[in-house]
Amino acid sequence: MRLSRYFLPILKETPKEAEIVSHRLMLRAGMIRQQAAGLYSWLPLGKRVLDKVSRVIREEQDRSGAIEMLMPTIQSADLWRESGRYDDYGKEMLRIEDRHERDLLFGPTNEEMITDIFRSYVRSYKDLPLNLYHIQWKFRDEVRPRFGVMRSREFLMKDAYSFDIDYESSKTAYDRMFVAYLRTFERMGLKAIPMRADTGPIGGKLSHEFIILASTGESEVFCHRDYLDMAAPGEGVDFTDAAALADIVNTWTTPYAATEEMHDEAAWNAVPEGERVAARGIEVGHIFHFGTKYSEPMKAYVTGPDGKDVPVFMGSYGIGPSRLIAAIIEASHDENGIIWPKGVAPFDVGLINMKPGDAECDVVCERLYAELQAAGQDVLYDDQDTRAGAKFATMDLIGLPVQIIVGPRGAKAGEVELKLRAGGERETLPVGDVLRRLSA
Ligand code: ATP
Ligand code: MG
Numbered sequence: 001m002r003l004s005r006y007f008l009p010i011l012k013e014t015p016k017e018a019e020i021v022s023h024r025l026m027l028r029a030g031m032i033r034q035q036a037a038g039l040y041s042w043l044p045l046g047k048r049v050l051d052k053v054s055r056v057i058r059e060e061q062d063r064s065g066a067i068e069m070l071m072p073t074i075q076s077a078d079l080w081r082e083s084g085r086y087d088d089y090g091k092e093m094l095r096i097e098d099r100h101e102r103d104l105l106f107g108p109t110n111e112e113m114i115t116d117i118f119r120s121y122v123r124s125y126k127d128l129p130l131n132l133y134h135i136q137w138k139f140r141d142e143v144r145p146r147f148g149v150m151r152s153r154e155f156l157m158k159d160a161y162s163f164d165i166d167y168e169s170s171k172t173a174y175d176r177m178f179v180a181y182l183r184t185f186e187r188m189g190l191k192a193i194p195m196r197a198d199t200g201p202i203g204g205k206l207s208h209e210f211i212i213l214a215s216t217g218e219s220e221v222f223c224h225r226d227y228l229d230m231a232a233p234g235e236g237v238d239f240t241d242a243a244a245l246a247d248i249v250n251t252w253t254t255p256y257a258a259t260e261e262m263h264d265e266a267a268w269n270a271v272p273e274g275e276r277v278a279a280r281g282i283e284v285g286h287i288f289h290f291g292t293k294y295s296e297p298m299k300a301y302v303t304g305p306d307g308k309d310v311p312v313f314m315g316s317y318g319i320g321p322s323r324l325i326a327a328i329i330e331a332s333h334d335e336n337g338i339i340w341p342k343g344v345a346p347f348d349v350g351l352i353n354m355k356p357g358d359a360e361c362d363v364v365c366e367r368l369y370a371e372l373q374a375a376g377q378d379v380l381y382d383d384q385d386t387r388a389g390a391k392f393a394t395m396d397l398i399g400l401p402v403q404i405i406v407g408p409r410g411a412k413a414g415e416v417e418l419k420l421r422a423g424g425e426r427e428t429l430p431v432g433d434v435l436r437r438l439s440a
Contacts, residue, residue: 001347003382007044010394020216022329023148025338029398031325038145038153045398046325048346048378050156053321053328054135056187056343057158064180064239066131066160071113073137077103079112082298089201092140106139111294111316114161118312119300125165128302128312129173133160135321150282150326151218160317165304167291170313174206174289175245177317179233181210181285182252184319186232188328189341192284193227194252198261199288209259210285210319214330217280222263224255225275259283282327285319338399339422347380349438350400352392356385360411364431368404368416371435396421404434 009030018024026032031046042050058068074096080086086105094106107113114132122130135158145153162173178194185192190212197209211221233248256271258264259281268276294300295311302312325344332339340346349372353365365381372379380400382391395403405417416434419426429437 001378001380003380004384006380008394008398009043010397018148020147020150020326020330021333022150022216022326025329025333025397026148026326029338032149034148038142038151040149040152040154040322045346049325049340049344050321052344052346053188053324054156054158057184057319057321058135060180060184060187061133061158061160063183064131064176065129066133066177066180068134069132070134071107071110071117071136073107073139074104075107075110075113077105079116079298080105083112083115083294084297085112085201092142094139094141107136108138108140109157109316109318110134110136110159111161111314112298115294115298115300115314118161118163119295119298122163122312123303125302125304129162129164129169131160131162131173131176133158133317147216148326149322152322155320156322158319158321162315162317164313165302165310167313170289170291170315171206172242172245174287174315175242175249176239177287177315178208178249178252179237179239179245181287181317181319182232182248183235183237185210185212185284187343188324189343190284190324190328190331191228193221193223193257193281195221195223195257195259195281196253196262197259197286199290205291206289208253208287209283210287211259211281212284212327212331213277213279213281214327215280216330217282219281219283220260221258221279221281222260222268223257223277223279224271225277226255227257228277282323282330284324284327285317287315287317289315333399336393337397340399340401342401345378345401346398347378347400348402349377349379350395350398350403351379351381352395352403352405353381353383354388354391354405354407356383358408358411361406361408364406364411364414364416368406368431368434372438375435375439377438402438 011028015027030043032040077086096104138157139154142153164170164173192210192212194208195211197207199207291313292311300312301309303309329338353361355361369381403419414431415428417428
């Protein structure tokens, strides 16, 4: 993408309404624009990150055996009357009436709808286990939308729903998602700690929230220091091996970790004082095992091996890609701007032409622009005739992992400068070596 042709509305001034750094940086970097309280447009740069984050989530969901689909944002109130949640959900639900005076709602979550789909098609234990997910916009009329996309009213959510014949196999479905979540967050450069959590309006007994420690987080959390050094399971993890999955979950749930609602003073006091981490955290994911809470009232029954009909055992598993982006920025930035982890950066490389119009600079830049793209790299090419200071400030602000700087003197000598955004390291190298250096 040529910057001269792109839409990147950078803000020079720090927006006054933004209280936390991720919100400030997302506005300044031209990623989002507020349209009304808690409602945001995703501008081109932000949309690219949203797609990258969703892609990582999708890859790990698919790897674990979940199957993608798409449900509508608008739902019929009747389904929610069946589960009893139409009245329970309260003011967070946006209720809508259509021209035929039928009650609709903008979905805050999809347990009812997926249960309806399931009961319409699945009858036998032989079709289980099943895990269906979608990545779709949700609406919750939050009392206090704030911090930009961290707590918005309309937000993107990946929500998966598992179906199993009994408790045992549904616990394995829970473990599968637990492990997929550990991998997903690690791939985004985040340390997310699974903590025992309250289940709120979704219901059920077994539940974990995945929390990123950050001073700007809204939750108060408590955990053992051991979590800070634990590494997520590798790519080779076998999602069909129930015992191996249970082992991993066991390892990740043995040290103490709980959110404020589930905090247990006695267990906390048993953690040696020097090992205690009491901090603030951002909830980026939440998984629930709720058994037959929806399948019973909604009559989603399957026939078991013994010929008896039983309500199907379910769980639901959410990640907020839009909130995640803010959380990644909270965890990864400096005074000059965002520092994107590799897997979610909007572009892989920023190519800076220091003197557009200079024959040698233009030739070197055009060559690198073509070669890098041919090699599969997403390149943002700053081909604009602006001041050097402004070019550097913009690239640092939008946080692409690698910058390649092409100036007239270097271009003449066949050399460019490469700068890594994270640590600021710089090196000079021959134009012909850039591709190899970036794929190393
Ligand atoms: P919170 O406690 O922060 O209000 P929740 O517990 O109501 O969230 P869940 O129902 O568990 O949220 O939703 C699953 C995921 O969706 C959350 O982990 C979070 O990543 C995301 N999410 C929930 N509410 C919002 C929101 N208002 N804005 C952005 N993302 C959200
Ligand atoms: Mg939650």
